Amino acid sequence: MQYLLIHAIEDGIESQDGRAADSLSALNVWLEEVIRLGVDLQGSRLGPASDATTVRVRGGEVLLTDGPFAETKEQVAGYDILECENIDDAVGWAAQHPTAHLGSIEVRPLFGDPPRTILPEPKAMTKRYLLIVCVEEGLQLSPEESRRVGPATEEWVARAEGSGARLYGSRLEAVNTARTVRRGSAQVIVTDGPFAETKEQIAGFDVLECADLDEALDLAAAHPVARFGAMEVRPLWPFDDA
Amino acid sequence: MEAAVADAFRQEWGRIVAILVRRTGDWDLAEECAQGAFERALEKWPLDGVPDRPGAWLMIVARNLAFDRLRRGMRESAKFKELASLELDQPTYGDPDVVREDGETTRSGVPDERLRLIFTCCHPALALEARVALTLRTLSGLTTAEIARAFLVPEATMAKRLVRAKHKIANAGIPYRVPAGDALAERTSGVLAVLYLLFNEGYSASAGSELVRTNLCDNAIELARILADLMPDESEVKGLLALMHFHRARQDARVDERGDVITLEDQDRARWDRDEIAEGDRWLDAAFSEGSIGSYQLQASIAGEHVRARQASSTDWRAIVNLYDQLLNLTRSPVVALNRAVAVAMCDGPASGLALAERIDASGKLDGYYLLPAVRADLFRRLGQRDDAARAYRDALELVGSEPERRYLEMRLSEVTKGPSLE
Numbered sequence: 001m002q003y004l005l006i007h008a009i010e011d012g013i014e015s016q017d018g019r020a021a022d023s024l025s026a027l028n029v030w031l032e033e034v035i036r037l038g039v040d041l042q043g044s045r046l047g048p049a050s051d052a053t054t055v056r057v058r059g060g061e062v063l064l065t066d067g068p069f070a071e072t073k074e075q076v077a078g079y080d081i082l083e084c085e086n087i088d089d090a091v092g093w094a095a096q097h098p099t100a101h102l103g104s105i106e107v108r109p110l111f112g113d114p115p116r117t118i119l120p121e122p123k124a125m126t127k128r129y130l131l132i133v134c135v136e137e138g139l140q141l142s143p144e145e146s147r148r149v150g151p152a153t154e155e156w157v158a159r160a161e162g163s164g165a166r167l168y169g170s171r172l173e174a175v176n177t178a179r180t181v182r183r184g185s186a187q188v189i190v191t192d193g194p195f196a197e198t199k200e201q202i203a204g205f206d207v208l209e210c211a212d213l214d215e216a217l218d219l220a221a222a223h224p225v226a227r228f229g230a231m232e233v234r235p236l237w238p239f240d241d242a
Numbered sequence: 243m244e245a246a247v248a249d250a251f252r253q254e255w256g257r258i259v260a261i262l263v264r265r266t267g268d269w270d271l272a273e274e275c276a277q278g279a280f281e282r283a284l285e286k287w288p289l290d291g292v293p294d295r296p297g298a299w300l301m302i303v304a305r306n307l308a309f310d311r312l313r314r315g316m317r318e319s320a321k322f323k324e325l326a327s328l329e330l331d332q333p334t335y336g337d338p339d340v341v342r343e344d345g346e347t348t349r350s351g352v353p354d355e356r357l358r359l360i361f362t363c364c365h366p367a368l369a370l371e372a373r374v375a376l377t378l379r380t381l382s383g384l385t386t387a388e389i390a391r392a393f394l395v396p397e398a399t400m401a402k403r404l405v406r407a408k409h410k411i412a413n414a415g416i417p418y419r420v421p422a423g424d425a426l427a428e429r430t431s432g433v434l435a436v437l438y439l440l441f442n443e444g445y446s447a448s449a450g451s452e453l454v455r456t457n458l459c460d461n462a463i464e465l466a467r468i469l470a471d472l473m474p475d476e477s478e479v480k481g482l483l484a485l486m487h488f489h490r491a492r493q494d495a496r497v498d499e500r501g502d503v504i505t506l507e508d509q510d511r512a513r514w515d516r517d518e519i520a521e522g523d524r525w526l527d528a529a530f531s532e533g534s535i536g537s538y539q540l541q542a543s544i545a546g547e548h549v550r551a552r553q554a555s556s557t558d559w560r561a562i563v564n565l566y567d568q569l570l571n572l573t574r575s576p577v578v579a580l581n582r583a584v585a586v587a588m589c590d591g592p593a594s595g596l597a598l599a600e601r602i603d604a605s606g607k608l609d610g611y612y613l614l615p616a617v618r619a620d621l622f623r624r625l626g627q628r629d630d631a632a633r634a635y636r637d638a639l640e641l642v643g644s645e646p647e648r649r650y651l652e653m654r655l656s657e658v659t660k661g662p663s664l665e
Contacts, residue, residue, distance in 0.1 A: 067369075
């Protein structure tokens with residue numbers, strides 16, 4: 001099974017009191033281990049939440065907001081895709097990740113079993129983005145919209161893959177499958193549920209490779225979920241410091 | 243001499259920043275080097291005289307400063323090459339007498355890249371307030387302190403806003419270009435909205451010093467003119483220019499010595515600026531000659547009807563209602579619907595206008611907007627329903643933001659509450 005780790009930390013907390021250096025070396029130890037064992041398929045740190053743009057389409061109109069999909073104290077700061085036997089193993093890996101010290105890590109199973117993907121080297125003159133697909137919990141779609149959204153999403157994926165813009169992505173299992181890992185001074189705390197109790201919750205994600213933000217925003221706006229959900233477009237961290 | 247530098251600053255700042263951003267991708271570097279070039283001009287020009295082509299002179303100095311900075315940093319060789327190619331592209335910089343007069347190179351001797359800069363500053367992925375601030379900083383060359391004063395925020399807050407916006411442009415990959423195809427029309431209206439907001443910020447003297455505010459209006463008009471030059475086929479740019487000139491024609495007449503609001507009806511029309519009206523008319527004609535009709539054009543047409551009436555009583559309200567019909571049809575905006583209700587009241591009597599205003603009130607679409615109760619209050623007053631009027635004036639007073647508007651509403655309220663009720 002594949003699991004998504006969503007690293008959530010408070011903006012700027014890393015730069016406090018030498019934590020950055022500590023967590024960077026801890027991160028390298030963690031990464032070496034998971035890559036050696038073939039557990040980590042891909043992952044990246046993200047640009048700060050202030051570089052995010054959120055796209056919603058309402059009544060045929062594209063609405064852009066400067067910033068993330070929800071103004072939470074902790075913000076999505078990175079992701080990893082792990083291949084594990086079960087969610088307990090995934091939670092175990094999360095507990096050893098340095099982010100668990102700094103903030104929290106939400107662990108969610110991917111929906112179905114998408115093909116395992118290791119991302120290729122970036123193409124020249126492109127930027128990578130994480131498209132975070134968010135939907136209000138318990139939102140009742142009209143029968144017409146529910147019938148439409150499945151096939152329309154498949155169509156969107158086919159088109160975005162065909163153009164080379166979509167590298168990977170998946171729907172996630174429902175938010176009630178989420179577990180969140182935090183590490184206090186002595187013990188690991190694992191709670192049921194997402195990292196933040198927001199109205200809209202992460203329902204899926206896509207890794208995009210685009211010429212610029214405009215192309216990524218166009219793709220986000222064309223996604224069928226944009227009509228009722230929120231699509232956060234976040235640049236991946238531009239430096240390969242892993 | 244300082245005037246010559248100030249003049250060159252107004253003409254050339256945006257062009258120079260635009261080119262340096264294009265070539266280096268570094269917004270801070272571009273601003274600092276443009277700044278450095280003008281500082282050099284202040285030292286040199288009093289001694290050597292103003293160069294024949296101040297723009298070309300400033301561009302060379304700014305480019306050399308950028309060169310030095312990049313060389314010292316020994317970094318980013320791609321940017322370095324870009325800058326070097328600037329010299330190859332423009333061999334005429336060193337010799338202003340042989341400046342090419344082709345499409346790219348304008349009379350200033352500096353190619354005009356400002357359109358890219360405007361569209362990037364006004365990118366919808368940036369917060370609206372950041373778009374406004376960035377436009378003023380990079381295109382008009384206002385300092386962070388000046389922009390902070392104009393928008394009544396601490397300088398540190400404004401500095402942070404600008405840094406964050408530039409950071410996002412670089413990191414999120416906001417492209418430095420004029421959008422093509424379908425996106426152009428939508429993005430153009432986004433740019434115009436920023437310029438109009440800028441103008442209104444200066445025009446509606448809600449707070450801040452008079453000088454700073456007038457400066458904002460001038461900057462907005464200046465930027466719209468640049469846009470009209472660079473996008474000659476855009477009728478809405480001309481419509482916006484006409485609208486801003488018509489507004490500015492009435493600027494001095496719309497408040498009294500105490501800063502109190504004088505309504506359109508009571509303004510001394512002799513104080514309206516005829517030159518501004520003529521300028522507005524010129525832009526409006528130019529807009530209509532493009533053959534399409536947009537919302538700024540219609541708003542300008544309405545403003546034009548008002549400023550052309552020599553007395554309030556000779557206002558052609560029928561024509562104005564007609565224009566509001568078209569505008570409402572185009573925008574579906576409840577604020578336009580409210581303005582239309584006022585025009586209908588002038589045309590067909592306060593009862594007809596009130597019926598429309600009550601319908602907007604019932605729709606809830608303008609809840610919290612002080613002008614809705616203010617309009618209702620005014621119409622009640624005209625109908626002699628003083629108690630209803632007083633109630634609505636009180637509602638409006640709870641929502642109103644600016645001091646002059648507040649004083650106006652209080653004055654009206656005391657009018658309708660004076661003496662025994664008529665009901």
